[in-house]
Amino acid sequence: MEIDKYYTVGIYDDDEVVLEAVKKLRAEGVKIFEVYSPFAVHGLDHALGYKRTRLPISAFLFGMTGTILALTMMFYMMGVDWPMNIGGKNFVALPPFIPVTFEMTILLSAFGMVGTFMVVADLKPFKKPRLFDPRCTHDKHVVAIDLAVNKLSKEEINKLFDETGASEIHDKNF
């Protein structure tokens, strides 16, 4: 497999240090690819300047699809295709349809959200994971920087890593 991605990776021991480092790096104009940490660091997403996820919008749209699908299905089945007398109620009555509609809304919004998330996060099956450092699941905070999108050279970024208190600096290419 040929290499087409070049990263420089700074490894930090402490969550407070990495939070300050991220702020410093961004202030210097470095574009950070991603920070991997073993636990949630409060304020890190804010420091990285992430926009709020648009996942709720997709949830709403998938949910509405479920609502419409369930109601259309039941109206067609009970009203047109095969009307059945259940407990002497109207063939097309709203109250008994509500539970099914509710479940269908939840099912589609949940599946839709998971699917959307997987597509957006590039989590397809059999994908080889890009692991910058396995210790990011243990006790290290890993800051990965994509060199292709940064104006600063690798040396300059590494110097910044050093100044902000990184314990190790590595190259990582995929």
Add this chain to the structure above:
Amino acid sequence: MSEKQYNFDEKFIFSPAARKRLAVVGIIGIIITIIGVILIMNSESGHETSEQALRSTNADTSALLASSDPGTFAAGMSEEPIEGESHGSPTWLKRLYVSLWQNNIFFTGLAVIGVFFVAVQYAAQAGWSAGFKRVPEAMGYWLPVAGIIAVGLFFIAGKDIFHWTHTDLYVIGGPNFDPVINAKKGFFFWPADEHPGFPVFWFARMIIFFSVWYWFFIQIRKWSLREDVEGGSKPYFKMRSLSAIFLVVFAVTSSIAAWDWVMSIDTHWFSTMFGWYVFSSWWVAGLALITLIVVILKDEGLLSVVNANHLHDLGKFVFGFSIFWMYIWFSQYLLIYFANIPEESIYFIERISTHYKPVFYLNLILNFVFPFLLFMTRESKRHRIFLKIVAIIVLVGHWFDFYLMITPGTMQYDGGFGFIEIGVTMIFIAMFFYVVLTNLAKVPLIAKNHPLLEESLHHEI
């Protein structure tokens, strides 16, 4: 994130101006109630004919109600449409009693939910709410007042509110004998089963519920105040065990209280969902009130420890439990709709096929549609103006929810929504807030020695 300075010693000051405003609300309430009473008293002359006219316009419904009421059937009672009967009290007095009882149940709920909220936070070891826990705590002080009003009202107005208190219903072979209610008499009159007179069992339950709730409340409050002085973790653990016991006690007592105080009004009818239904209505209204008080305190420049993240959580609570209430409401409705047993479906016929119809739909719109749509987005839960609007909508909505539970069963066609209901509610609002705000002003607004206060300051979602 930055080191913000908090004022842990701030106190809410119940200013004379605020007291005056509450007094004005109360006095206007009294005036409106008197106007309402006079209006109805005047319209009562020549009442017979107008009532007959009203009855005949509702003839279809009356026939339906009468035929679907097994008790009236069996006893061969006259054309009384719903399981009430004409009592000694004139309409205006009955309406006043019913309104007082309904408001008392509603505000009792708000008070006990204050205690319940604190207990839930302690049992779950929640840190986020540590900053404003004085607010739900202060709400609990209404409990003894509510208990006194409930006992007093029962002695004065019991016969007008509760159909089952009429002893002639239990005389076998008598003209008013009701086999359905007779079968339930043990629930009210035990141990005096043979000759029902005073409802010992029912009354004892009311006294026990109010005392037990109040006892748990003063215990929790006592330790909460000791924590301010002593510090350390002992008060916290003490409150946590008290809270856990209270939750178990409350699970049983709130359910039985709902049967006793609300469901027994429609004596023939029963619903296994009812305990949950009343609880969910109380709970979401109580959460809305906590939100409202917290937001108003923030508007006054107090509660610096509460930020948008805490408000967001309160908003989520109101949003989530509005949906929960709708879920419970629908669970009750769907089963009754589907089974279509006359003695069960009468409850909804009384409310949908009568002049209570607008309130029935208003209830669903105010308590579900509005909070659901208005609180859907994240930003609406983080802005005070939105929280204030939705909290008021939910409080009004659940007031109407209790109106709908209590009025049709007691007043039948004589019930309405007018000056009396508005006036009595204003009196209750004035009294309730007077008690709550007085007690809120007594101690510092922030529990500075709460072990989880630090966690609350850093709360971020």
